[in-house]
Amino acid sequence: MEIALIGNPNTGKTSLFNNLTGSYEYVGNWSGVTVEKKVGVFKNNIGHLIDLPGVYTLNPLSRDEGVVTSFFLNESVDRLLNILDASQLERNLNLTLQLLEYERPVLIGLNMIDVANKRGIQIDVSKFSSLLGVPVVPVVARSGKGCDKLVDVISTKSVEPAKKNLVYYGKEVEAAIISLSKEIEGKTEQSLRFLAIQYFEGNEQVKNYLHTITDSVTLSKIHSALEAELQNRYNSKSLSNFIYLKRKETIDKIVAEAAVKKSTVVPLSEKIDMIVTNKFLGIPIFLMFMYLLFMLTFDWVGTPLSDALDALLTGPVTGFFESALTTIHASAFIHALIIEGLVAGVGGVLVFVPQIFILFFFISLLEDSGYMARVALVMDRIMESVGLNGKAFIPMIIGFGCNVPGIMAARTIETPKERLLTILLTPLMSCSARLPVYALFVGAFFAGHRALIVLSLYVLGIVVALILAKIFSSTILKSETSLFVIELPPYRMPQFQSLWRSTWDKAKGFIRKAGTFIFAGSVFIWLLSYAGPGGLDVDMDHSFLAMIGGVIAPLLAPIGFGTWQAAASLITGFLAKESIIATMNIIYFVPNDSSLQGLLANYYTPLAAYSFMVFILLYIPCLATTATIYKETGSKKWTVFSVVYALFIAYVLSLIIYQGGKLFGLV
Amino acid sequence: MFTSFKAGEKGKIVDLSHVNHLVQRRLLDLGITEGTEVCVKCVMPFGGPIMIESCGQCIGIRRKEAVQMEVVKV
Ligand SMILES: Nc1nc2c(ncn2[C@@H]2O[C@H](COP(=O)(O)OP(=O)(O)OP(=O)(O)O)[C@@H](O)[C@H]2O)c(=O)[nH]1
Ligand SMILES: [Mg+2]
Numbered sequence: 001m002e003i004a005l006i007g008n009p010n011t012g013k014t015s016l017f018n019n020l021t022g023s024y025e026y027v028g029n030w031s032g033v034t035v036e037k038k039v040g041v042f043k044n045n046i047g048h049l050i051d052l053p054g055v056y057t058l059n060p061l062s063r064d065e066g067v068v069t070s071f072f073l074n075e076s077v078d079r080l081l082n083i084l085d086a087s088q089l090e091r092n093l094n095l096t097l098q099l100l101e102y103e104r105p106v107l108i109g110l111n112m113i114d115v116a117n118k119r120g121i122q123i124d125v126s127k128f129s130s131l132l133g134v135p136v137v138p139v140v141a142r143s144g145k146g147c148d149k150l151v152d153v154i155s156t157k158s159v160e161p162a163k164k165n166l167v168y169y170g171k172e173v174e175a176a177i178i179s180l181s182k183e184i185e186g187k188t189e190q191s192l193r194f195l196a197i198q199y200f201e202g203n204e205q206v207k208n209y210l211h212t213i214t215d216s217v218t219l220s221k222i223h224s225a226l227e228a229e230l231q232n233r234y235n236s237k238s239l240s241n242f243i244y245l246k247r248k249e250t251i252d253k254i255v256a257e258a259a260v261k262k263s264t265v266v267p268l269s270e271k272i273d274m275i276v277t278n279k280f281l282g283i284p285i286f287l288m289f290m291y292l293l294f295m296l297t298f299d300w301v302g303t304p305l306s307d308a309l310d311a312l313l314t315g316p317v318t319g320f321f322e323s324a325l326t327t328i329h330a331s332a333f334i335h336a337l338i339i340e341g342l343v344a345g346v347g348g349v350l351v352f353v354p355q356i357f358i359l360f361f362f363i364s365l366l367e368d369s370g371y372m373a374r375v376a377l378v379m380d381r382i383m384e385s386v387g388l389n390g391k392a393f394i395p396m397i398i399g400f401g402c403n404v405p406g407i408m409a410a411r412t413i414e415t416p417k418e419r420l421l422t423i424l425l426t427p428l429m430s431c432s433a434r435l436p437v438y439a440l441f442v443g444a445f446f447a448g449h450r451a452l453i454v455l456s457l458y459v460l461g462i463v464v465a466l467i468l469a470k471i472f473s474s475t476i477l478k479s480e481t482s483l484f485v486i487e488l489p490p491y492r493m494p495q496f497q498s499l500w501r502s503t504w505d506k507a508k509g510f511i512r513k514a515g516t517f518i519f520a521g522s523v524f525i526w527l528l529s530y531a532g533p534g535g536l537d538v539d540m541d542h543s544f545l546a547m548i549g550g551v552i553a554p555l556l557a558p559i560g561f562g563t564w565q566a567a568a569s570l571i572t573g574f575l576a577k578e579s580i581i582a583t584m585n586i587i588y589f590v591p592n593d594s595s596l597q598g599l600l601a602n603y604y605t606p607l608a609a610y611s612f613m614v615f616i617l618l619y620i621p622c623l624a625t626t627a628t629i630y631k632e633t634g635s636k637k638w639t640v641f642s643v644v645y646a647l648f649i650a651y652v653l654s655l656i657i658y659q660g661g662k663l664f665g666l667v
Numbered sequence: 668m669f670t671s672f673k674a675g676e677k678g679k680i681v682d683l684s685h686v687n688h689l690v691q692r693r694l695l696d697l698g699i700t701e702g703t704e705v706c707v708k709c710v711m712p713f714g715g716p717i718m719i720e721s722c723g724q725c726i727g728i729r730r731k732e733a734v735q736m737e738v739v740k741v
Binding site: 056057061087088090091094119237244273280282373376377378380381384390414415481483484485486487488490 | 712
């Protein structure tokens with residue numbers, strides 16, 4: 001059995017999905033968290049559950065909404081599980097009525113009962129169910145309350161809608177529905193009434209679908225005749241508005257009968273909003289939040305933890321491997337491979353896990369609390385001035401964790417040009433994989449101002465993105481329309497457990513990558529550094545790695561780090577940014593206790609170190625990001641562009657910083 | 668007109684027809700149409716967006732779109 005979850009954005013569909021299937025998909029308190037179809041298996045194995053992006057109607061505006069409509073037209077499911085936000089019934093029912101017209105078995109999960117109760121809304125569930133003619137189960141997806149009952153109902157009850165044609169659209173529209181149905185009868189498996197109404201509403205995807213099965217001229221004749229008639233008789237604005245109003249009548253009737261609203265209490269949410277979206281405090285509060293994040297990650301908590309982990313790895317763990325290798329009489333080759341390749345490479349990356357955790361914890365906090373949409377609101381003015389809109393800031397913030405989901409999140413941006421622009425610029429956001437490089441270099445060169453220096457890099461990424469947005473949007477990506485309407489969800493107190501889970505889920509990716517990709521990469525890099533034209537176990541300066549790096553090194557000299565070592569690590573950084581650190585640990589391997597940090601001072605000046613960090617920040621989207629850009633834009637041209645412009649900007653900025661710094665007497 | 672509203676003031680929407688087509692669609696999705704009562708929650712500085720509330724739902728819209736909405740105070 002296949003069951004699809006469908007409902008308005010931010011109503012808790014994914015929370016319920018996770019609860020019913022035991023998986024962990026991305027949950028967050030803003031609209032547009034889920035942007036693609038996800039499939040899971042029910043815990044008790046009764047079938048597949050499909051999670052979809054949230055939509056307000058079946059008539060899509062943005063790419064993520066299009067996913068739902070095309071799912072509806074092209075795939076078949078056995079049942080629809082419609083999730084409603086009980087505290088926003090009127091708005092949610094608009095979609096429900098459309099689903100009922102689709103004439104597939106529907107079942108309603110009435111979510112957020114707790115929120116509704118707090119607002120003084122009481123819903124008579126059995127009344128509600130009989131009015132709609134489908135089963136309704138109250139649930140609290142966050143805590144799992146009512147989920148068992150829901151599964152029961154899904155797997156047992158017949159959910160054939162009891163009432164057909166819940167909305168009566170008036171005799172003119174009904175007559176037109178019949179004549180349009182005649183045109184397409186027998187040519188499609190979908191509900192004819194559903195297709196007709198969607199067509200009248202101006203649903204582009206349905207229109208295209210109908211044009212493939214029947215003559216478009218006849219259809220548009222019916223459409224315009226109906227519109228003219230309504231215009232004459234009722235002075236209606238447009239056909240779609242007329243349909244909307246008819247639905248609204250029905251909805252108001254249902255809500256009046258099934259729900260009572262008692263006294264209104266001012267939610268805490270609005271009090272918090274007075275502060276965080278305050279006229280003057282909005283942006284400073286956001287910057288404060290960022291600063292706090294970096295202080296915790298790089299100064300107060302993260303660095304001490306990483307140092308402790310580092311001591312553990314270089315001391316006892318390496319010691320353990322050493323003695324184990326000696327006991328089994330491993331050959332010198334194996335010994336070097338494990339100690340100088342794997343332990344140095346993989347270990348060098350794992351050391352940064354505490355910092356990664358703190359970073360992800362903060363991002364999860366941002367996502368779960370409801371602050372995310374507020375940041376978008378606060379930033380809109382700035383974003384508008386560079387030809388983007390506030391919503392584009394959400395993919396960028398997510399990009400701080402990892403650029404790949406950031407780019408995916410751009411799907412919620414309605415206008416194609418703004419979406420493309422956001423996709424192109426999100427890689428400039430400093431993702432968590434770049435963080436180890438900063439941690440290493442600020443530790444070695446800027447120990448006194450760790451947080452400040454790192455903050456400057458993140459801000460630089462944002463500023464460069466904004467400037468480029470301005471340039472691109474006034475040259476190659478001119479767009480006339482810009483749309484910004486954003487839903488601001490109520491604040492929700494993040495629960496520790498869900499915060500922990502989403503932090504873990506993100507950080508897990510980092511650890512997994514260290515165990516697989518970086519592991520294999522470390523072996524490969526080490527081999528390249530171990531072998532050379534002169535055979536095996538050559539001096540590293542005569543290894544293959546040095547030869548490869550040496551080709552590019554001269555190009556890097558003007559920006560402060562023209563060594564083959566830097567060049568080699570930058571090349572591996574394209575595969576995954578973490579491998580920059582893994583490579584450096586292998587290249588600069590020191591058998592004794594003196595750390596990589598201390599050693600770096602021989603190869604970089606502080607100015608060159610800063611220039612290096614800026615270069616790492618901007619120089620190229622990693623392989624996974626590049627693949628995602630290609631997938632999302634569907635264009636080779638834009639994918640190549642995203643790589644080339646980044647290289648160019650990185651080089652120019654590093655050049656300015658390094659040469660400019662030298663002019664001012666910095667070293 | 669919304670721009671003459673101060674934070675906390677309530678109004679009723681009379682006409683949306685001059686607002687950008689896509690914005691109208693989105694507002695409709697969120698249940699805001701002619702006849703809806705809304706309350707201005709806060710106004711961002713430097714011509715930034717404004718935040719309005721209707722039926723317990725807060726929404727951010729741009730100032731230039733808000734200007735085109737016809738609203739009467741209630
Ligand atoms: N209080 C309360 N909060 C809930 C409930 N269900 C979900 N939430 C919260 O609501 C927010 C949205 O949940 P999601 O599951 O991401 O919503 P969604 O419908 O998948 O959202 P989109 O993917 O954006 O369409 C999260 O912050 C959840 O923790 C509930 O029953 N009660
Ligand atoms: Mg979701």
